[in-house]
Amino acid sequence: MTSPKRNKAKIVNGPGGYILQDVPHLIDYLPDLPAYPNPLQDNPAYSVVKQYFVDADDSVPEKIVVHKDGPRGIHFRRAGPRQKVYFDSDEVHACIVTCGGLCPGLNTVIREIVSSLSCMYGVNRILGIDGGYRGFYAKNTISLDSKVVNDIHKRGGTILGTSRGGHDTAKIVDSIQDRGINQVYIIGGDGTQRGASVIYEEIRRRGLKVAVVGIPKTIDNDIPVIDRSFGFDTAVEEAQRAINAAHVEAESNENGIGFVKLMGRYSGFIAMYATLASRDVDCCLIPESPFYLEGEGGLLEFIERRLKENGHMVIVLAEGAGQDLMSKSMESNTLEDASGNKLLKDVGLWLSQSIKDHFKKNKMEMNLKYIDPTYMIRAVPSNASDNVYCSLLAQSAVHGAMAGYTGYTSGLVNGRQTYIPYYRITEKQNHVVITDRMWARLLSSTNQPSFLGPKDIPEEKKELPVTPLPDGEKSDAVVDIPPVTKEVTK
Ligand SMILES: Nc1ncnc2c1ncn2[C@@H]1O[C@H](COP(=O)(O)OP(=O)(O)OP(=O)(O)O)[C@@H](O)[C@H]1O
Numbered sequence: 001m002t003s004p005k006r007n008k009a010k011i012v013n014g015p016g017g018y019i020l021q022d023v024p025h026l027i028d029y030l031p032d033l034p035a036y037p038n039p040l041q042d043n044p045a046y047s048v049v050k051q052y053f054v055d056a057d058d059s060v061p062e063k064i065v066v067h068k069d070g071p072r073g074i075h076f077r078r079a080g081p082r083q084k085v086y087f088d089s090d091e092v093h094a095c096i097v098t099c100g101g102l103c104p105g106l107n108t109v110i111r112e113i114v115s116s117l118s119c120m121y122g123v124n125r126i127l128g129i130d131g132g133y134r135g136f137y138a139k140n141t142i143s144l145d146s147k148v149v150n151d152i153h154k155r156g157g158t159i160l161g162t163s164r165g166g167h168d169t170a171k172i173v174d175s176i177q178d179r180g181i182n183q184v185y186i187i188g189g190d191g192t193q194r195g196a197s198v199i200y201e202e203i204r205r206r207g208l209k210v211a212v213v214g215i216p217k218t219i220d221n222d223i224p225v226i227d228r229s230f231g232f233d234t235a236v237e238e239a240q241r242a243i244n245a246a247h248v249e250a251e252s253n254e255n256g257i258g259f260v261k262l263m264g265r266y267s268g269f270i271a272m273y274a275t276l277a278s279r280d281v282d283c284c285l286i287p288e289s290p291f292y293l294e295g296e297g298g299l300l301e302f303i304e305r306r307l308k309e310n311g312h313m314v315i316v317l318a319e320g321a322g323q324d325l326m327s328k329s330m331e332s333n334t335l336e337d338a339s340g341n342k343l344l345k346d347v348g349l350w351l352s353q354s355i356k357d358h359f360k361k362n363k364m365e366m367n368l369k370y371i372d373p374t375y376m377i378r379a380v381p382s383n384a385s386d387n388v389y390c391s392l393l394a395q396s397a398v399h400g401a402m403a404g405y406t407g408y409t410s411g412l413v414n415g416r417q418t419y420i421p422y423y424r425i426t427e428k429q430n431h432v433v434i435t436d437r438m439w440a441r442l443l444s445s446t447n448q449p450s451f452l453g454p455k456d457i458p459e460e461k462k463e464l465p466v467t468p469l470p471d472g473e474k475s476d477a478v479v480d481i482p483p484v485t486k487e488v489t490k
């Protein structure tokens with residue numbers, strides 16, 4: 001096996017095309033750090049477990065569908081407790097920060113980081129950073145212990161507060177250094193993980209013994225590599241309530257249309273899964289699948305047809321869908337939020353109005369009810385399945401930091417907890433792949449048009465006799481994990 005160059009991607013190659021995309025360790029740049037036996041070995045809860053510690057060589061494959069003669073492919077380091085730790089419990093001074101938009105489960109992750117540090121590793125100095133990255137240098141900190149966080153998983157939001165913008169690397173690392181913090185847990189989406197990566201680089205440049213750990217958060221499920229993000233199940237489940245209401249309204253009115261807008265700036269996962277779960281949805285519109293309004297095969301023609309057939313219909317729309325269509329008919333929008341994310345226009349209002357105008361013009365009766373539950377969905381506490389997921393994620397994050405790993409995001413890959421190097425998390429976004437089977441499943445469930453002409457389907461898709469393994473995209477592997485949803489009666 002060969003080792004990588006310092007400070008670059010840590011890649012380990014093995015036989016049969018095995019590749020480990022490893023994460024940094026504090027001893028990569030502080031080679032003389034002492035190690036200690038893991039205090040968990042004396043923890044009565046684990047005394048009965050046969051093999052509690054993770055084997056140093058354990059790794060998890062990125063793709064589990066393989067061809068018999070194919071290479072073994074990319075692997076990630078398996079998360080979990082190690083025999084040796086690189087922090088003495090008394091020496092640990094940890095902090096937790098939450099950044100970006102809200103997401104169900106944030107409080108559960110905070111609670112479990114605190115519990116894991118204090119109950120498993122006997123750590124008693126844990127700080128909460130108030131209000132996102134800028135809280136490191138512009139606000140006071142909050143002391144966290146098991147008592148303070150005891151009930152927080154039952155609440156939505158984040159007890160620490162969050163924000164966009166305000167990432168000043170030098171000021172943040174100065175604050176970490178001045179306060180003597182040596183473990184930094186950063187919970188947030190793609191932007192946050194980019195910020196975490198820069199913080200890690202600066203800490204390494206300064207030669208500090210500080211572990212920087214990311215925990216991926218995104219209600220949109222737009223973070224690549226991982227199976228799904230925490231809070232996503234809850235969001236899909238909560239979306240059912242809005243879709244149910246839309247269905248009731250649509251059914252009770254002549255030519256009723258129930259129209260629901262869900263979150264999903266660039267990725268339509270919530271809309272796709274909420275549609276599949278509900279079975280009441282006639283049409284799902286997501287950013288990845290362009291559509292058009294007028295003419296043969298267009299959305300308006302489909303709506304007319306469905307109303308004639310059924311007398312009512314339900315449409316689910318992700319907020320990022322149809323933005324190009326809207327900007328053709330409105331002034332273009334260059335506004336950004338404090339983090340530099342483009343601010344979207346309300347496609348729901350625009351599309352509802354376009355549908356209303358069309359029916360008015362054609363003198364057809366139609367009753368459209370527009371429901372926008374987006375912030376209500378984001379603000380709920382996480383459901384049972386997400387609570388378990390958040391807890392395991394947080395425990396894995398803590399085990400990794402205690403074992404001296406740094407510069408990684410803790411994440412679930414093919415059902416296993418792993419440590420993923422930042423560059424894999426930040427290099428691209430996870431999108432619904434509309435030429436994959438999952439989107440086809442949705443189309444066959446709603447019977448909506450694909451809005452794709454033959455020219456839009458790549459040549460190789462039409463001709464290949466066998467399915468190639470997806471290359472860069474997580475594709476089926478990402479989307480095949482069904483969210484836990486409440487049963488919905490039609
Ligand atoms: N390239 C970057 N370098 C450093 N910091 C960044 C970068 N991109 C974003 N950040 C910081 O990360 C924080 C969160 O970013 P952002 O608002 O984009 O949300 P996010 O983490 O992507 O979450 P979500 O999109 O799910 O709401 C902000 O404080 C922002 O300043």
Ligand SMILES: O=P(O)(O)OC[C@H]1O[C@](O)(CO)[C@@H](O)[C@@H]1O
Nearest residue numbers: 100101102219220263264265337
């Ligand atoms: O909280 P804000 O800034 O309004 O952000 C809303 C955006 O955040 C997200 O929920 C992602 O966190 C997107 O789905 C949505 O577009």
Ligand SMILES: [Mg+2]
Nearest residue numbers: 100189190191
């Ligand atoms: Mg983001």
